[in-house]
Amino acid sequence: MTDGTKTPDKFTIINELARRRGFFWQSYEIYGGVSGFVTYGFLGAKLKQKIESKLRELFVSKLGILEIESPVISPSKVFEASGHVDHFKEPMVECQKCKKRFRADHLLREFAKISEAEAEKLSLKELKETMEKNEIRCPECSGTFGEPKYFLTMFKTTIGPYSEAVGYGRPEAAQGIFVEFRRLCEMAREKLPFGVIQIGHALRNEISPRQGLIRLREFTIIDLEFFFDPEESDCFLLKNVEGETLRLFLAENKLRGSEEIVEITVKEALEKGYIKAEWQAVFMALAKKLLADLGVPPEKQRFIEKLPWERAHYALQSFDQEVYVERWGWVEVSGHAYRTDYDLKRHMKFSGVDMRVFKEYEKPLEREQAFIKPLMAKLGPIFKTEAAEVAEMISGVDPCEVASSIKKDGYYMLGECKILPEHVEITRRKVKEQGKRFFPHVVEPSFGSDRLVYVALEYAYRIKDDRAILSFPRDIAPMQVGVYPLVSKDGLPEKALQVYRMLLNEGFIVEYDEAGSIGRRYARADEIGIPLGITVDYETLKDNTVTIRDRDSWKQVRTRVIDLPELLHKYFRWKANFEDLGKPFEG
RNA sequence: GCGGCCGUCGUCUAGUCUGGUUUAGGACACAGGCCUUCCAAGCCUGUGAUCCCGGGUUCAAAUCCCGGCGGCCGCACCA
Numbered sequence: 001m002t003d004g005t006k007t008p009d010k011f012t013i014i015n016e017l018a019r020r021r022g023f024f025w026q027s028y029e030i031y032g033g034v035s036g037f038v039t040y041g042f043l044g045a046k047l048k049q050k051i052e053s054k055l056r057e058l059f060v061s062k063l064g065i066l067e068i069e070s071p072v073i074s075p076s077k078v079f080e081a082s083g084h085v086d087h088f089k090e091p092m093v094e095c096q097k098c099k100k101r102f103r104a105d106h107l108l109r110e111f112a113k114i115s116e117a118e119a120e121k122l123s124l125k126e127l128k129e130t131m132e133k134n135e136i137r138c139p140e141c142s143g144t145f146g147e148p149k150y151f152l153t154m155f156k157t158t159i160g161p162y163s164e165a166v167g168y169g170r171p172e173a174a175q176g177i178f179v180e181f182r183r184l185c186e187m188a189r190e191k192l193p194f195g196v197i198q199i200g201h202a203l204r205n206e207i208s209p210r211q212g213l214i215r216l217r218e219f220t221i222i223d224l225e226f227f228f229d230p231e232e233s234d235c236f237l238l239k240n241v242e243g244e245t246l247r248l249f250l251a252e253n254k255l256r257g258s259e260e261i262v263e264i265t266v267k268e269a270l271e272k273g274y275i276k277a278e279w280q281a282v283f284m285a286l287a288k289k290l291l292a293d294l295g296v297p298p299e300k301q302r303f304i305e306k307l308p309w310e311r312a313h314y315a316l317q318s319f320d321q322e323v324y325v326e327r328w329g330w331v332e333v334s335g336h337a338y339r340t341d342y343d344l345k346r347h348m349k350f351s352g353v354d355m356r357v358f359k360e361y362e363k364p365l366e367r368e369q370a371f372i373k374p375l376m377a378k379l380g381p382i383f384k385t386e387a388a389e390v391a392e393m394i395s396g397v398d399p400c401e402v403a404s405s406i407k408k409d410g411y412y413m414l415g416e417c418k419i420l421p422e423h424v425e426i427t428r429r430k431v432k433e434q435g436k437r438f439f440p441h442v443v444e445p446s447f448g449s450d451r452l453v454y455v456a457l458e459y460a461y462r463i464k465d466d467r468a469i470l471s472f473p474r475d476i477a478p479m480q481v482g483v484y485p486l487v488s489k490d491g492l493p494e495k496a497l498q499v500y501r502m503l504l505n506e507g508f509i510v511e512y513d514e515a516g517s518i519g520r521r522y523a524r525a526d527e528i529g530i531p532l533g534i535t536v537d538y539e540t541l542k543d544n545t546v547t548i549r550d551r552d553s554w555k556q557v558r559t560r561v562i563d564l565p566e567l568l569h570k571y572f573r574w575k576a577n578f579e580d581l582g583k584p585f586e587g
Numbered sequence: 588g589c590g591g592c593c594g595u596c597g598u599c600u601a602g603u604c605u606g607g608u609u610u611a612g613g614a615c616a617c618a619g620g621c622c623u624u625c626c627a628a629g630c631c632u633g634u635g636a637u638c639c640c641g642g643g644u645u646c647a648a649a650u651c652c653c654g655g656c657g658g659c660c661g662c663a664c665c666a
Contacts, residue, residue: 019597032656032657153666207664467627486623523627587624
């Protein structure tokens, strides 16, 4: 890329291939295209579905996690409560001389020594005043700044055509889970821990998205919210993954300016306190496995810990899982945030609905408690019409306080009213407490589905003998089998079509191709990553055997047509290797 | 959003500087046919571009000018 010979990088190649073969392309092309929006074609949609079902296999089935689907549009309250309305906007200022834009709060932090927390609280007007007071000029050209303005990166709309009710397109699917927490918890039989996952579209009105599938304005997010009791935060799955190694890029190293990667086991990471929650460590290990299963080797993955000011407003600790891609280096594919009880607390505060979970004690707590009962027969004649009000006030005060006051002074002053011993009855009783209410904590792994698709493509891409091959792991390949006649005459196409239809009926994703020569058809199939090619030749007409060709090694085996369904099912479930599919065959 | 470079069939590109010689040419890909007994062979035929969109200058615009959209790189942004 340095000299005149510009070799296109993998990103360019993948995007070109994706467009040409129908994996995905920029949407609205006929109107010039709009950046940040993408349309998946047949192959891309299938690939994405398969990646998502792989994730389900790993996270959903094995952990008994519940999947839900909630709306994309939500009333403004939801994102006010979640803190997004406050945090999703950034105050920006523009230099009037060189037109460069800066975050106003960042400038204040850097040049006026104002803390992050303070800077965040300032209104636009206050930002302007503080900037003027500190005489902050453009760091580039020392020009003066214009008025600070907010960029809101959520999509805003109104709900109902005539309504003033503001709605937002969700920037994450997590809130769809939190707002339904009470019902979801009930469906989980009120037993912690439990997890809820949602796979769906999210909207972020990015300022300038131009990295293909990596940054979209509308994209598919996979949010998994895992709720657990902070007093019983042990993870029952830890045993399964504690020996797994993680590559961590810790915040403390980042602060020192070091690029050091700490490579340690899940167990050690927890012991040393690098990862605060067991469940989070376990999900990180699972995420690493997922990416490995998608074809990304462990050394091309890492988890980078976010610095306090880089973290989302809701997170106590968070790691980004990053994958190395050729064009941009390390790119985030998933985020692992320890959201604690932030979201549930906020929704309880804003909605007034109790979001806590009831926990029964092993043994009910017994303790003595004092009760106070206003005696209306006495209060009535004295306070007349105000009696009811006084009685209510009496019920609201601490019985012990009343008792001790009466014991000391012979009366208790309740505002203006003098309460005498005969006005109330104070009793002490033993009460049993069966349990308590508390907020569960949440650990959240969150994946960008589209980014998974991209990295799967980039890591599948390779060149063999000048040909492009997408070496997808067999279980995510969007097309599983190709069926071809060796030549398109002498009844071979008819026979091949029979095999093709049989495999379709068996539930495989199959294509039939008789155009061009057999070599050309293999090449076309390799380019879209079809793992197996079945060729019908003259032998087939005699003994009903076909050859099966491996996409990656180009080796072939010969096997009976009648055995194909069983063999292929085994192969795609990783229960058989290519060599097990038949006898070696030389073409 | 800013600055630089750029935008011609699905892809790569010729033509743009110097407006007319172009029904915008080629290659690859794609489709049909012939051929073809295992890795993009060959031959024939065909589909396919109002030259990103809109406006302007001109007798005449792919070509010059303005605006928009889109792309790449850098800055900023990415909770």
